[in-house]
């Protein structure tokens with residue numbers, strides 16, 4: 401199987417890593433991950449984004465753009481789908497431990513295969529509904545992308561935070577979520593505007609903390 405991206409997508413990836421101040425050595429494993437996703441997507445329908453250049457921007461660079469706000473070392477990615485943002489984050493920070501959780505069997509089957517192929521030892525894949533998942537230890541950051549409205553994400557995943565942990569919700573546009581709708585004991589502390597190289601569309605990161 402080829403692990404090389406088409407030249408234009410490869411250039412976008414390398415330029416994007418530079419813009420995000422990330423090392424160029426990340427490009428080969430990220431490219432390998434996209435090639436695996438593209439291959440499995442033919443049978444498993446993992447993502448609607450099928451063009452390599454769009455996948456670089458909307459999947460890889462979008463996931464990596466949140467790095468400045470993520471606190472490790474224990475991270476959970478809820479409703480990770482094909483591993484977004486979890487796999488790019490885990491490749492960028494091999495010193496962190498990530499749990500990638502999804503209720504869908506096709507997604508977790510792909511993820512287990514990808515983690516093995518990429519020889520990642522800092523990722524655990526969990527197939528479960530988040531509301532049923534009760535690990536012994538909490539997480540420093542619980543993140544999700546395109547998973548649920550902020551209040552629903554907080555209600556479903558808040559129990560996974562360590563005492564000083566944070567929730568981060570990645571959003572496509574400025575959220576019209578009502579902060580008042582958050583469960584008692586939680587508040588939105590900030591909404592950060594994400595700069596994703598090459599993407600004009602607005603991207604946001606909502607940061608939610610315990611009161």
Ligand SMILES: C[S@@+](CC[C@H](N)C(=O)[O-])C[C@H]1O[C@@H](n2cnc3c(N)ncnc32)[C@H](O)[C@@H]1O
Pocket residue numbers: 478479480481482483484485501502503504507528529530531544545546547
């Ligand atoms: C729209 S997809 C987003 C996937 C990925 N985060 C991304 O940005 O491409 C939402 C994912 O959440 C998963 N999901 C939905 N409800 C869930 C639940 N209660 N617990 C765990 N995963 C859930 C779905 O299986 C799906 O893969």
